[in-house]
Structure formats: C-alpha cells, structure tokens
Amino acid sequence: MSERKHMFAELKRINYRQEVLHKQKSRVKWLEAGDLNTKFFHRMIKWRRMKNMIKGVKIKNQWCEEPRKVKENIKNFFEKRFTEKSDIKVRLDNVQFTSINREDNVSLTSRFSENEIKEAIWDCDSSKSPGPDGFNFNFIKQFWDTIKLDIIRAVNSFHSCGKLAKGSNASFITLIPKTEDPQGLEEYRPISLVGSVYKIISKII
C-alpha cells in the first residue's frame, strides 16, 4: 500500500515536471502550470513552431529551401549587416553638449555591491529565453546561494579590467517574422539572446 502511494506521488511529480517543461516551451505567460494544461501548452508549442519556422529564403529573387544553403545565406546576410570598416568622418566638435560631472562618474564606476548585483538579477524575467550559455534566470535565482560567489567574482573582474571572459558575451540572433509569410531576410526582426553573465553586467553598469 505504501509503495503504491509512493509510486502515485512519483507519477504526479513527473506529470507536473512535464507540464512545466511544456509551459516553458510554449512561452505562454498568462497561464500557470499545475492545472493539467498540457494539451493546451502542447498546441501552443506546435503553433509557435509553425509560425516561427524558416522554410526558406529568397536569394537574388530565387526561392531556396536547401537547409545548408539557407543557413549560409542567413549568416552572410547578418555578418554583412553588422560589420563595417569605416571610421567616422564627421565629428561634432563644434556642437555644445551638457556633460555629466565628476560625482556622476565616480558613482558610475564605483564598486558593485552584492546587493546591486542581486537587484539586477531579480529585475530580470525568470522565464525569458536563455542565451548561448543555456541558463535562464530562474536557475540563477534558485541557486543563488551556491553560485553567487562565482558571479560576484566575474562581475568584479569586469569592473577591474573592463574585459569579459571569452564566450561570456556570445549571443544568438533569432529571427522573428515581421509579416505573415516572410520571403526575404528583410522581413525578419533580428532579436538577440545574450548570455546571463553579460546580461547581469550590462544591467548594473
């Protein structure tokens, strides 16, 4: 009898886990997991996948669906969009600007306290899509006591040398369609997903 009870509890736990996972994937915010909404969440996932799927792109007026070609094309397109060699040619040297004073600068560059860091983290939405590191803020909040020393160390090292460790500032671009049935790459909105360490640092400075 007690074993049966135990198994039943286990089943319930697994069901709940699965529902939470489905909720996360469906990105529905207004409904909580726990009311056996799995079916609904599942439909939302399917619908999202369909809507956001990139079936192909138009390259020089030619529709292309071959995955490798599409991928290469997308990469080249955005690499071109985000790179530029030229320097600035015109400076606004004659234009007056109000500038911030020394106290402001001191407060901008003062040491980050643990509280400030914690505030920045709790300010982030827990279930937003994670960046390349794969940690969303729910994880960081849950295990704050365990990982807080490491995070504080990372933030302080940025404070003193102004550099980010390799890979901590990597980001993904996801393409959100601007129109119903996008053809060219101009019809997508590029949204970046940044890593959690970078997100924390950029929130405090």
Added chain:
Amino acid sequence: MQKVLHKINDQKQSAFIEGRGLLDSVVLVNEVIDEVRRIKGKCTIIKVDFEKAYDSVNWEFLLYMMARLGFCDKWIKWIRGCLESSTISVLVNGSPTEQFSPTKGLRQGDPLAPFLFLIVVEGLAGVVRQAEYKGLLEGIKVGKKQIPINMLQFADDTIFVCSPKPQNIVVIKSILRCFEIASRLKVNFHKRKYWYAK
C-alpha cells in the same frame, strides 16, 4: 547608467529616461497643434524614421559621443569591452550558424542597447540645438512662457516642428544629412510623414 542619463539628454528626448513619460511628446505635439490653431497660424510637422536604427550605429561615433558627454575613460573602456567582445550566431530553426564578431550596430535584446542608442541620438539633439542658437531653425512658440519647440524625440522616432518657411526645411534636411554621415543613422525617406497645418 540610468541615473545619469536624464542629466545629459536633451529635454526633447522622452524615452527610457527616469521622470519622463511615454506620453510627454504626444502631449507636446498636441499642444503645438492646438496653439497654432488658436492663433490661426501655420506650422510644418515632419516625422522622420531611421532606417534599421539599431543595426547601423557606428561604434566609433558612439564612443566619441560618450567622451563628449563627459563619461570617464574607465567607463568608456567598459562599454568598448562590452561591444568588442560580443559574438553573434544566428539561430535557424533552432540550429546555430557559425559565429562572427560584429563591428557596428547594437543588438536588439541587449539590456544596454536602448541607453547607448539614446547617447547616439543625443548627437542629433545637439546639432538641432546649435542650429537654434544660431537662429537657423525657427520653432513654434508655445504657452504662456512662449517656449520654442522645434524637435521631439522618442528613441528613434523624431518629430520636427517648425514654422512653414522653406529655409527651415532646408536646415532640417542638412542637419539630418550631417547626422547621417557622422553616426551612420540613415533617414528612411520613404517612411517619413509630412504634415502641414493651416
């Protein structure tokens, strides 16, 4: 950073700044139109839109603007570090492409991007202010105190308000051109809206 932005940004800007609301510019435009109607005057309103505003920001210009706005070297070095260490890979149906390092533009989704963008468009506000000092651009005077208004900004949306003289239009156009060369923010001339009140 949020705490100091209101000190440097012109009154014209009303996005993302503490103590300034979403509706501030809307109310102001309304006020201008109302005033013009009341005194049966004329005015020209031009709304301009920047082409792919975030993606085209020139980093050197951004860093130059920060120095001009009095940010200290250490802080500018931090921002440079944040910009230069970034890498991007595009997700195509869930699988990432090879990564590359950007050399211009701000990433939409980066928590810093809106604030850095404000620093960039403060350049435009500065140029407009200068034109106003030199008497090149004539705004519309509003209210009891007759405060002149010539431009309103909400992040990358800009509205120019001026008296309907050809000279004003020429000045605005050259300001925008000058700002484009400096910051690489190109005005989308197809999307601009032009409104002429009698």
